[in-house]
Amino acid sequence: MSGDHGHHDSQIDSGSWVNDSHKHKDKHKDKERKHKDHKKDKEREKSKCSNSEYKNLSEKKHKDKVKHKDGSLERHKDKHRDKEKRREDKSKSSSVDGKLKKEKENGFARWELSDPVTVEPPRIKSELDDDDFYPSPKHEKSLKREHDNDDYEFKPKKIKIENEKKAKKRRQEEDEEEDIKPKKKTRDRKGAGEGDGKKKAKKDPEEKWKWWEEERYTDGSKWRFLEHKGPVFAPPYDRLPSNVKLYYDGKPIKLGAQAEEVATFFAKMLDHEYTTKDIFRKNFFKDWRKEMTSEEKSKISDLNKCDFTDMSEYFKTQSEAKKQMTKEEKLKIKGENERILQEYGFCVMDNHKERIGNFRIEPPGLFRGRGDHPKMGMLKRRVRPEDIIINCSKDSTHPKAPPGTRWKEVRHDNKVTWLVSWTENIQGSIKYIMLNPSSRIKVSSTAPLHAPPGTRWKEVRHDNKVTWLVSWTENIQGSIKYIMLNPSSRIKGEKDWQKYETARRLKKCVDRLRGQYRDDWKSKEMRIRQRAVALYFIDKLALRAGNEKEEGETADTVGCCSLRVEHIRLYHEIDGQEFVVEFDFLGKDSIRYYNKIPVEKRVFKNLQLFLENKQPEDDLFDRLNTSILNKHLQELMDGLTAKVFRTYNASITLQQQLKELTCPDDNIPAKILSYNRANRAVAILCNHQRAPPKTFEKSMQNLQTKIDAKKDQLFEARRELKSAKADAKVRRDEKAKKAVEMKKKAVERAEEQLMKLEVQATDREENKQIALGTSKLNYLDPRISVAWCKKWNVAIEKIYNKTQREKFAWAIDMADDDFEF
DNA sequence: AGACGAACTTAGGATGCGACTG
């Protein structure tokens, strides 16, 4: 049986693929099974140190990275739709009524304004009735997509005490779900003295907020309070100096501001091979002409006669000059950036200041799609305030300073409770406006949010069912772009955690599902067979779902459900293997997927059937699409979709590979190499490739030089040790003994350093065309890595850099060394 | 049931920047 499974070793180990009798879709039953199911994983402790397993993985699946082959099929270019028109004016969506209030505030008292000072009141939420606001339990029940446990309920602090019992129950269940693991020590450890870790105020402002110890919203809302400063716009266009010109047919032309700006976009890309491509040039020229005055238009009719080199040179000089700037100048720019970050880079969401992910609006420029993109070269328009939709809570509107005046300062300090302060002139003491102690509401920071002078937003809405702060519609594809929070934020973290919990639930029923789709290979119905074979590919090869795409609008790429006949080849026998399928197609980002794998006979026969009477450009799975597939998966397990398989298989493979590759006796660098190899196995599975770094060869050489030098040094050190020993034999005094010790240490040090370098070289070589980052960031349950680090005493910093540690703070805090995915 | 739109995750490449080196 195991021979059938190509490179995907993890699956062999994590359970049989053979049918088991569980066919029912009842999730309650599922729960009962929970305990038994994954104990078996435990016993596979081995001290086997060979890397053969890893090698298997990487060798069997060799791929090339080739972006977009040419000659894509014309049939994909007929439909053209006017999307933009339809999208226009859809934005009048209902705003969620915002009798908003705060809760979950880690113990801050809820206050109300103490006296109605005549100063324009800052946004303080008025009295509200909680009953309206918090969803009733029934309501909550009906919501899906919560974290994995069924009756998770959010309750505001205030009524929390009454619900303590429920919460306890919930927690118990959570732990049960995680079964084999002992109670979460981490939580207890940290929570000690904090009484559930929830009620106490954050006395120490440095202490990081542990959102994962709090309860989640279950009413579908994403936040109660949201305030931010809006986006940072791209700097306005700066005209070229008058001596820098475009040359047309050898003659200089001074362009108007609009056409000039677009011309500079092209000039800046002149060195890029993009600008030599026909489609790029055609698209660019068409859009450029739209920006020209009629006079310019009549003069400039052939892009080939345009000479941008003068402009291009100018920009090169500019960037050179920028590099040559003095330290002070650079420091000044850095300071300014920091100021902007502090002002716009954070928002307040539910009483916590959180980092925003991308607070800058994308600047205008020429669109560069990936692969053979039909729209490459088109002008990406400048985004104006009138294009922007702001999302925030109703009660977050800013206090504007009276006309013609401004506040001394607007501060965003959510560590203090005052709203307004000033220094009085008698004692020079600071006066405050604060909240009324009886208030149940606490107000967070104030932030003026207005469109730049003379402009206005397209819309301001208050929708707490979504997580974005700012959105606009982009003009190339007509799609919506968003400003959202940073991965370290609660809102992203919770979702991430939930994703892995869903994958862990899949782990528990994956055997049943595999059994089912194997059965379905025999189905009388074509659509069922197709579904089952597609699912098999998604599971075994970690393919993406593969939605249909609008033809001619984007590069021609496919995923599982959208595979075409031309993307696979069948071999009855090849390279001594039977029933081999060869995949060759462009996937997401036009990254080539190439793989040759043996499949089971039944799959092979099915594929032959699917191919009958079809043209190369026909769909392989003509009775299937992602919607059908996902609907089916949803019936098999709550929350299951095609992409959960990728997450599951990635994470289980990491766990598996770590077990196999980690040698207890290895030193730290060798352990890290093992980790990277396990990570690499996943990256190979998920087909995460990268272009070999331009400096790869050189950097390998440098490393080799270092290794050689270290070898010499070691040789020398050994020689010295020898002579010191000899010397000690003769002299037999303390000093000589000490010298021997010293030399011994030196040898050891050199040995270790050499080893480290060699390991580094191996690692880098193996990593030439493989990108580890994507899987690490998006597919591998961080708790697996954290547990591994704890188990083998490897510092977490060796595995995750600062940003990653921020993103995975939840996992680092909660996972113990015995965590099992 | 299929088209469409919105929201959110996943992705590789470009750019920035700090540490190291010569």
Add this chain to the structure above:
DNA sequence: CAGTCGCATCCTAAGTTCGTCT
């Protein structure tokens, strides 16, 4: 102290999924 190198961060395109509308 300039130049190099490698990693971190930024950027934004390209996916998936889900809900709504027809």
